[in-house]
Amino acid sequence: MQETNISAKNFEQCQKCSLCETVCPVMANNPKYAGPKRSGPDGERYRLKNGIFFEDSLKYCLNCKRCEVACPSGVRIADLIQQARIDYGRKAPKLRDMMLASTDQVGPLASAFAPLANFGLGLSPVKGLMDITIGVDRHRTLPKYASETFVHWFKKNAAAAQEGYKKQISYFHGCYANYNYPQLGKDFVAVMNAFGIGVQLMPEERCCGVAKIANGMIATATRDARINMNAFGRSVKEGRDIVTVSTTCTLTILEEYPELLKVDNSLVRDHVSLVEQYLYKGIVSGVLKPVWKEGFKARAAYHCPCHQERLGWGIFTTELLKMIPGMELIELESNCCGIAGTYGFKKENYKVSQAIGKPLFDNIMAIAPDYVACECETCKWQIEMSTGISVKNPVSILAEALDLDKTAAANR
């Protein structure tokens, strides 16, 4: 009796040690935010008594989940906060929040008119207008949209060849690789194919929903989550594990679906892996045989994104990158970059966002690497904008470092 104490999201395990407050990047920079302890477990006790105790300031939480990594008691602090925003924050989302959140709705439109959209998004007066009208900060360069989506490219150039591989996986590309940076998807396919693995897409794939959750669009997020889980279920049944490239999508699917959206993922969760984890396991177990390019040389600084910290899988990326001959990998001290998805795009958060990221930017600029290695797409925007140093996804680094032809031969 009473051996283990488990409450919803473990909030009762909170011992009030306040370690979460020492790592919260927002609390240090925004006095309006009461911090993770008070917004999470403290607030929850009173919200259970009366919803009137819900605080508007919970919106300042950027859901980086550093509090959860720091918590010695296993309290799902950020989830408590997101859950409270879902349960008590009744206001309809602003148009701006909806636009930033609907990465899959705005994405297709913007891609179709990419040159125009990019021109529009980059031009000063337009930026000023967005600043005033919908509250996207004028300092932000909104992510560029590619003229050809990854899916379009894949169907045209790669789909047919995939059947030829003995081993097959399903690739959850996410919105970013599809609309903003198809090259990442292309690199993924190249690397997988080189290891003798065929890549299939899931035609029903929907946005993971992270931005919708953050912006209060729960009904849509839940609908999309169900569609995704059906697609994942079918893929698993057909013998294909799901491989992802985005740490945030992965965390959302594995943790937030069941925790916040109440969408069950128990049947598929052991079949979902991040690409770095997938390749690491394959290479270490001897199933996958990499052949590296001769003369490859790079000095990279690895930035572990917040959600990767929460997943606890950063070690797979670093171990994988350390395998590359000629790679000098410097692990950056753990810090949040401040962007947190759509958070940093909001006018009210811009200053806080940049202040949060400053220690990381300073650290990167002091090291002055050839590039920063990082799995996260929004960290990439933020770091590139703030330091001028380019950021590469580990998959793209692998695509450069592997001798793709020789690897393909070795894995045939």
Add this chain to the structure above:
Amino acid sequence: MPVKNEFDVIVIGGGITGAGTARDCAMRGLRVLLIERQDIATGATGRNHGLLHSGARYAVKDSESAEECIRENKILRRIAANCVEDTGGLFITLPEDADSGFGLDYQATFLEACNRAGIEARAISPREAIEMEPSVNPSLIGAVVVPDGSVDPFRLCSANVTDAVLHGAKVLVYTEFLDFIREGDTILGVKVLDTRSGETAEYRAPVTVNAAGIWGHGVAEKAGVHIGMYPAKGALLVFGHRVNNVVINRCRKSADGDILVPGDSVTVIGTTSTKVPFEECDHMEVTPDEVRLLLREGCALCPALASTRILRAYAGVRPLVADDSDPTGRSISRGIVCLDHETRDGVKGFVSITGGKLMTYRLMAELATDAVCRKLGVHKSCTTAETPLPGSMNGRIESVSKRFEGKPTAGQKGAAGRQGDMVTKIHFETEADRQLVCECENVTLAEIKYAVKELGVRNLEDLRRRTRVGMGTCQGTLCIRRAAKALAEALGQPELADKLAADYLDERWKGMRAVGWGDTLREMEFMQRVYKYEKPYSYDEI
């Protein structure tokens, strides 16, 4: 030589009965002195469930008590809106109850008895019960909805005292009754000891009311009269958060651990019932067997309790009174016992009010005040059933928190919930005053200053009873230093801070020791570390 009486009536005991009696007497125009050896609400008043009984629990066995309860229930909702939460209650029938003769047949008897007593009760299906209260044991086979609620006994007592003072009463806390001043068969007043200064004093009044709960036994002995009392210990456990939002009872003969009450930010399970010697009444400790029993029975009501953190355990002593009509002294009166010792024992100027329960305190006070007025030849009728208590004029937290400029902060909402419309007397003007001292319970520096100024707070225990400071999950680990400093400064005695903190920690420690395992033990280690480590808790290295 005739002595001029400074007071018309002296009330001994600052529990809810004494506070209610002082208020009633004062409202009827009497000059009142209330004496209490500790702080208000320190005895059984502050050591129960905080259940606003509907009376359903007594309906089958004791219809008189049931009727009293439902009448007072409706009155308290009106006059003490700020201390009461309308949670509603369930009486559930479990499969094992059917095996022991308390199945759905009993439920029918129960329903009928409730309705006869004027308690609105209706049976609902198990599914409806689960919908109404998701934490209820899902194996239930029947449920009855009753108008139970929860009541904060500390604040209820405090509001009565405040109102008595507003009506001219004098209240002396930390003032212990020593003996009566007596002439022949007449009680003329009391000799008291100021427990903090060590000084004694005498106060005179034509009538003295003994409202000292279980300690009333000893008070009566000093007057040479005997009231057959039995101290009955009741142990309770406090869980870390509100597990349920509706009171859950078992629909069977009253037994141990069969009431689960959500109050403020916690849930309380209770109670046990054990006769204890009088000498132990001041030192109640909850035993492991009691904890086990409460947990076992609590889990039958609400299985989630098995995995919910217990914050602390506490026990109170009910004053059970032998029925005067039974010469053997063996049968216990469950109702209110109001004794005029002149007619009963030939002792003039002395009234005892005892028995009863938290729920019926107002009625007890009314009966005692009626007796006092009879003795004094005063003809004024009781108005306590119609007059709201301070804080409860418009006590809903929603309406109170609208009075703040802009959006109310967590601390302001917390204060509004506790102090009701008295919150307008709290000064939140400066940034420092808005700062939270106790983060678990949303208590600001402003509220602490208010409690010292308006509510007669002397130490952290007093403060806790009025503001919930240190009653949250950390049991004061994080806030006691801050609270002690704030309180000592508000009292104008900054040097007191360490002593205030040390006393409070011993009290918290007592409640935690009884349930010192699991996460509570983790908190206890943390608490020791915070207060004993040479370099107390700092993040310097980060």
Add this chain to the structure above:
Amino acid sequence: MKFDVIIIGGGLAGMTAATALQTSGMRCAVVAEGLSLHNASRREFCAAGGTLLAGDRVVSGRFAGDRLVAVRTEKLGDIELEAENFVLATGKYFSRGLVADMDRVYEPLFGLDVDYDEDRSTWFDPSFAAPQKFLEFGVKSPGGLAVKDGAVIANLYPAGEVLAGLSSAQGDATAAIVKSATDAANAIGRK
């Protein structure tokens, strides 16, 4: 994944042992649930090339004979962390190196033998300020090694507050904690 030493726990004891071992040339990994107050030492450890698994926790161990062969963590799932030697620096109750339920105190990861008093009434002193017996409980470690069911585990070294008789909740025990960690590191280094 293979390491020379795996250190379970990233507090003062864990980081002291880990940094000493890593700088002496061994390949170390620290599994550290929750942040500790010892970030500075974590920085030093990482700078020396150590692997820090922050926010993860060990959930089980695999034994062969009298040796601990590998541990699994919550986050890494079926990927085992293998090592020649292990340091157990999980602390006391707060950090869940020890767990107390109503009737007993146990070590939750491996079920190591724990020194504690079965009579609960002795655990606490009524005075908060007095020494508290429950803070003296901890794992047994004759000769610096952990014991399970009476048998010594040849490569598992408890260090810091998880040990019986060692607690900083009763006053500053920094020196004793550091010494226990240094002893463990030295014992491993001598092998």
